Amino acid sequence: MNDLYPKHSFLFLLSSFFFVLIFYPLMHQQMIASLVMKLFFSLVLVSSLYILSYHRHVFFLGAICAIFAFLFEWLSYFHPIFSYRVLSDAFYLIFIIILITTITRVIFFVKEVSLDTIYGAACIYLMLGIFFATVYSLIELFIPGSFAGNFGDPFLKEGFYSLKAISESLIYFSYVTLTTLGYGDITPVSTPAKFLSILEALSGQLFIAIAIGRSVGMYLAQSHHD
Secondary structure, three states, X not given: OHHHOOXXXXXXHHHHHHHHHHHHHHHOOOOOHHHHHHHHHHHXXXXXXXXXXXXXXXXXXXXXXXXXXXXXXXXXXXOOOHHHHHHHHHHHHHHHHHHHHHHHHHHOOOOOOOHHHHHHHHXXXXXXXXXXXXXXHHHHHHOOOOEEEOOOOOOEEOOEEOHHHHHHHHHHHHHHHHOOOOOOOEEEOOHHHHHHHHHHXXXXXXXXXXXXXXXHHHHHHHHHHO
16 A cells, blocks of 8 residues: 555645644634634645655646645735635635545555554545535635624625635534534525535544444454454
C-alpha cells in the first residue's frame, strides 16, 4: 500500500484538520480571524494535494481544481463578488470528489490494513464534512434563506450572507449534521437543504459503521493473528 501514496500523508492531512479545529477558535475574536481561517484551509488544501502526488492520472486535474479554488477563494475574500464565491465552491467541490475517490480506492482495495489505512478512513470522514458544507454554501448562494438560525453576525452583501458567516456557520452545521449531534441552532429551511441534511446524516452513520468499523476490525484481526 505504501507505493500508492506518500508516506504519512494521511496523518499529515488528519493533523491539518485538527490543527484548524484547535487553533482557529483561539483566533476567533481577532480582527484577522477570517484571514487565518483562509490560511488554515489553504494548508488543508495543500495537504490534500500531497496525497494525489502518487496518482499522476488524477494529480493534474486535482492540481488545476486546487489552483482555481485557491485563486477564487482569495479573490472572494478581498472582493466579495457572487461569481467568485460560486466558482470557488465549485472547484473545491470537484477537488474534494477527486480526493475522496482517490483515498477510497487506496484504503478499500488493500489486503493488509495498517494504521495509515485507518488514518485514511478518518480523512474521508472529515472530508465528507467539508464536501457537504461546500454544497450547503452553494445552496445558500442560489437559494438565499435555505438555512435559518444563529449565523454569528450575518449581514447582506451582494445578495448573500457575509463570506465569514457562511464559511463558519455552514462548516459547523455540516459537522453537527454528519455526527448527528443536531443542536438545532441552525436548521435547514429549503427542500434541497433539508434532504441534503438527511443524506449527510445517513452518510456519516453508514461510513462509521461500514468503512471505519471495517478498517479497525481488520487491523485488530491482523494484529491478533501476527
